[in-house]
Amino acid sequence: xxxxxxxxxxxxxxxxxxxxxxxxxxxxxxxxxxxxxxxxxxxxxxxxxxxxxxxxxxxxxxxxxxxxxxxxxxxxxxxxxxxxxxxxxxxxxxxxxxxxxxxxxxxxxxxxxxxxxxxxxxxxxxxxxxxxxxxxxxxxxxxxxxxxxxxxxxxxxxxxxxxxxxxxxxxxxxxxxxxxxxxxxxxxxxxxxxxxxxxxxxxxxxxxxxxxxxxxxxxxxxxxxxxxxxxxxxxxxxxxxxxxxxxxxxxxxxxxxxxxxxxxxxxxxxxxxxxxxxxxxxxxxxxxxxxxxxxxxxxxxxxxxxxxxxxxxxxxxxxxxxxxxxxxxxxxxxxxxxxxxxxxxxxxxxxx
Amino acid sequence: xxxxxxxxxxxxxxxxxxxxxxxxxxxxxxxxxxxxxxxxxxxxxxxxxxxxxxxxxxxxxxxxxxxxxxxxxxxxxxxxxxxxxxxxxxxxxxxxxxxxxxxxxxxxxxxxxxxxxxxxxxxxxxxxxxxxxxxxxxxxxxxxxxxxxxxxxxxxxxxxxxxxxxxxxxxxxxxxxxxxxxxxxxxxxxxxxxxxxxxxxxxxxxxxxxxxxxxxxxxxxxxxxxxxxxxxxxxxxxxxxxxxxxxxxxxxxxxxxxxxxxxxxxxxxxxxxxxxxxxxxxxxxxxxxxxxxxxxxxxxxxxxxxxxxxxxxxxxxxxxxxxxxxxxxxxxxxxxxxxxxxxxxxxxxxxxxxxxxxxxxxxxxxxxxxxxxxxxxxxxxxxxxxxxxxxxxxxxxxxxxxxxxxxxxxxxxxxxxxxxxxxxxxxxxxxxxxxxxxxxxxxxxxxxxxxxxxxxxxxxxxxxxxxxxxxxxxx
Numbered sequence: 123x124x125x126x127x128x129x130x131x132x133x134x135x136x137x138x139x140x141x142x143x144x145x146x147x148x149x150x151x152x153x154x155x156x157x158x159x160x161x162x163x164x165x166x167x168x169x170x171x172x173x174x175x176x177x178x179x180x181x182x183x184x185x186x187x188x189x190x191x192x193x194x195x196x197x198x199x200x201x202x203x204x205x206x207x208x209x210x211x212x213x214x215x216x217x218x219x220x221x222x223x224x225x226x227x228x229x230x231x232x233x234x235x236x237x238x239x240x241x242x243x244x245x246x247x248x249x250x251x252x253x254x255x256x257x258x259x260x261x262x263x264x265x266x267x268x269x270x271x272x273x274x275x276x277x278x279x280x281x282x283x284x285x286x287x288x289x290x291x292x293x294x295x296x297x298x299x300x301x302x303x304x305x306x307x308x309x310x311x312x313x314x315x316x317x318x319x320x321x322x323x324x325x326x327x328x329x330x331x332x333x334x335x336x337x338x339x340x341x342x343x344x345x346x347x348x349x350x351x352x353x354x355x356x357x358x359x360x361x362x363x364x365x366x367x368x369x370x371x372x373x374x375x376x377x378x379x380x381x382x383x384x385x386x387x388x389x390x391x392x393x394x395x396x397x398x399x400x401x402x403x404x405x406x407x408x409x410x411x412x413x414x415x416x417x418x419x420x421x422x423x424x425x426x427x428x429x430x431x432x433x434x435x436x437x438x439x440x441x442x443x444x445x446x447x448x449x450x451x452x453x454x455x456x457x458x459x460x461x462x463x464x465x466x467x468x469x470x471x472x473x474x
Numbered sequence: 475x476x477x478x479x480x481x482x483x484x485x486x487x488x489x490x491x492x493x494x495x496x497x498x499x500x501x502x503x504x505x506x507x508x509x510x511x512x513x514x515x516x517x518x519x520x521x522x523x524x525x526x527x528x529x530x531x532x533x534x535x536x537x538x539x540x541x542x543x544x545x546x547x548x549x550x551x552x553x554x555x556x557x558x559x560x561x562x563x564x565x566x567x568x569x570x571x572x573x574x575x576x577x578x579x580x581x582x583x584x585x586x587x588x589x590x591x592x593x594x595x596x597x598x599x600x601x602x603x604x605x606x607x608x609x610x611x612x613x614x615x616x617x618x619x620x621x622x623x624x625x626x627x628x629x630x631x632x633x634x635x636x637x638x639x640x641x642x643x644x645x646x647x648x649x650x651x652x653x654x655x656x657x658x659x660x661x662x663x664x665x666x667x668x669x670x671x672x673x674x675x676x677x678x679x680x681x682x683x684x685x686x687x688x689x690x691x692x693x694x695x696x697x698x699x700x701x702x703x704x705x706x707x708x709x710x711x712x713x714x715x716x717x718x719x720x721x722x723x724x725x726x727x728x729x730x731x732x733x734x735x736x737x738x739x740x741x742x743x744x745x746x747x748x749x750x751x752x753x754x755x756x757x758x759x760x761x762x763x764x765x766x767x768x769x770x771x772x773x774x775x776x777x778x779x780x781x782x783x784x785x786x787x788x789x790x791x792x793x794x795x796x797x798x799x800x801x802x803x804x805x806x807x808x809x810x811x812x813x814x815x816x817x818x819x820x821x822x823x824x825x826x827x828x829x830x831x832x833x834x835x836x837x838x839x840x841x842x843x844x845x846x847x848x849x850x851x852x853x854x855x856x857x858x859x860x861x862x863x864x865x866x867x868x869x870x871x872x873x874x875x876x877x878x879x880x881x882x883x884x885x886x887x888x889x890x891x892x893x894x895x896x897x898x899x900x901x902x903x904x905x906x907x908x909x910x911x912x913x914x915x916x917x918x919x920x921x922x923x924x925x926x927x928x929x930x931x932x933x934x935x936x937x938x939x940x941x942x943x944x945x946x947x948x949x
Contacts, residue, residue: 132753132754136752191475191476191754191756192475192513193475193513193750193754194750194754197750218611219475219476219610219611219613220476220611220613220756220758221754221756221758221759222758223756223758223759223761223762224758224759224762224763224855225758225762267759267762297834298852299834299837299838299841299852299854300837300852300853300854300855300856301753301854301855301856302759302763302855303763303764303819303821303850303853303854303855304762304763332830332831332834335831336831341831342831343829343831343832344829344830344831345752345829345830345831346752346753346829346830346858347752349830430944431941431944432851432852434942434944434945435848435849435941435942436849436850438849438942439848439849440767441766441767441818441849441850442762442765442766444767444768445762445765460945461945461947464944464945464946464947465947468947
């Protein structure tokens with residue numbers, strides 16, 4: 123089973139590149155304590171998910187690269203090709219000349235509809251290359267204009283075009299003290315819209331990853347590359363093949379299958395059923411032993427409440443609203459988004 | 475990638491513009507070693523095949539043949555533009571992209587705006603369309619002019635109006651040089667206030683510059699160098715005021731050093747749009763993040779460092795000093811002190827070998843000493859561009875939407891009122907076709923309203939913070 127990755131905006135494309143890098147280097151890395159046969163099983167399972175093998179060529183990532191300006195995609199494509207181990211399909215990209223200007227409305231209401239057909243065609247082509255499509259994995263940041271706005275629109279289109287497929291959105295939570303001044307508006311609009319079309323949101327917070335780089339990895343001058351590599355490492359270790367829940371010698375075929383597990387989503391289940399573990403003897407990325415934890419808990423409550431609070435504060439003064447209404451997002455749209463997110467916050471709060 | 479067009483109007487506009495093009499070529503030459511016409515170059519330059527003589531067809535890829543600036547040069551006197559066209563940059567300008575006249579505007583906004591505006595409107599539109607046709611994605615017009623005279627001020631703001639009418643989707647960034655109190659043009663307050671109304675209503679973003687600040691910076695650099703404290707270890711071409719390494723070989727003219735600062739401002743502003751980086755900051759993002767309300771679009775800018783010492787290893791402390799300097803009053807390009815006023819928004823565009831952790835560390839360090847408006851307590855816009863300016867390993871451009879612009883505007887208003895109350899020199903303006911008393915009263919009213927908006931914001935500074943109550947959800 124394969125998954126198609128959609129990389130959106132500068133952040134999405136930069137991270138996507140690191141993810142494929144991490145997966146590829148893991149596949150080519152030492153296999154730790156498992157047997158050679160074991161390793162080959164692992165190889166096959168992994169390759170099928172993320173890469174398309176053409177004869178006499180390096181594996182090609184199953185990905186669509188989308189951005190509203192060309193610089194990042196050009197860089198991403200050439201860095202991948204230079205690695206010699208894998209590359210992207212040159213045709214699986216879409217970019218424009220002028221970015222989204224950090225404006226969610228521009229990404230969602232202008233670029234989305236305008237380029238819907240072309241983008242969905244690229245996705246369709248990638249989907250058709252898969253023997254069996256497991257689902258979609260989109261990578262985007264919430265703070266900017268393309269990843270957030272166009273990302274929300276594309277997610278909706280994916281849902282419409284593939285109603286039964288699993289859609290997992292990887293969302294990057296920006297630094298609390300700003301990368302973009304209107305990031306809280308963009309975040310509120312993104313999350314409220316993703317809630318309607320996505321199956322699951324996997325979140326990474328820049329502040330948290332930054333701390334990991336500083337305190338756990340002791341990196342002195344932390345670059346975005348460092349941050350992205352940590353994220354990619356975590357994602358890789360979650361996506362890489364593990365034995366199916368039934369245990370035994372078969373690798374689970376669908377990487378997103380583990381996300382489909384209902385016990386990951388509601389706490390109305392028995393605590394016994396709420397926890398699932400998957401394992402494999404095959405080491406990940408040269409680590410002798412490693413473990414990854416994916417959880418659905420109240421951990422996101424504080425950051426979410428923070429973002430909604432700041433956005434509401436700004437909204438009350440009407441600051442920057444003219445920049446959104448100019449592209450068709452009105453005050454009512456903001457209010458709808460706020461309402462939706464307050465409901466999410468409320469739902470998580472009363473779990474306690 | 476998107477393109478930008480520079481419209482330089484009047485003596486000041488053209489002199490600054492000239493420095494901009496010279497330094498831009500120097501910057502691209504330092505980065506572009508293969509002589510290939512790349513996306514970065516295309517944002518400000520066309521590549522033209524001149525082998526057949528004259529202006530040939532455009533070449534969109536491959537080797538650089540002849541670079542032509544995406545510019546329109548306008549002046550109602552011939553002196554400055556002629557000098558540019560005879561100087562070392564003559565081949566950079568397309569000979570058809572000029573509009574000149576002979577007699578000048580006599581330091582009279584009305585002559586520039588109403589008389590010449592009306593006369594040259596068609597020609598202006600025609601030449602603007604031509605430059606736009608050469609772009610496959612025109613993103614921004616940069617206007618460079620001064621406020622105190624007649625052409626830059628009057629005709630420059632007329633062009634601003636034309637741009638809004640003819641190219642409503644394209645951003646309009648205006649770099650305006652404001653007159654100082656001791657300006658020798660007596661009517662400069664009239665010209666400036668009349669121009670301000672146009673900037674209020676038709677510009678997307680204005681970067682005000684004051685000659686006094688540029689002058690102070692130039693002096694500061696001279697002092698540092700001649701005091702011997704730095705000696706010969708300063709890299710000459712790293713001075714924010716220098717033309718070293720550019721096409722200019724003759725001795726620098728008095729305003730050159732000051733104009734180079736403004737040219738560097740524009741280069742830094744557009745660097746992230748031209749070159750790659752880990753966190754790009756495009757021109758449309760600048761306007762999106764720094765303009766919370768349409769009329770409050772005046773941005774105070776500061777550039778650091780002013781020079782680089784020759785030693786290559788830059789310890790963290792020097793880097794941090796760069797950030798501190800960006801907020802100090804003597805690095806601002808207008809006479810203002812942002813630290814003691816209220817920030818509505820702030821943007822930091824870093825170039826060179828600086829990473830996100832350096833940025834974060836400095837924001838955390840400087841934040842406590844700055845006052846931000848209640849609804850934007852953590853409002854920072856940041857950009858990281860990998861390519862540093864020539865002669866530097868890193869640099870920082872800070873853009874602030876801050877109430878510290880208010881004194882510049884109130885002083886202007888006071889100088890205006892001094893003349894207006896006595897009706898001094900009004901007749902020079904009123905006898906121009908299209909000018910009436912109401913032009914003056916509307917202009918001062920527009921300026922007063924703007925000042926009042928800043929006053930209201932200042933009144934919120936330091937006050938008790940009551941956050942609005944959140945939506946209550948029925949569960």
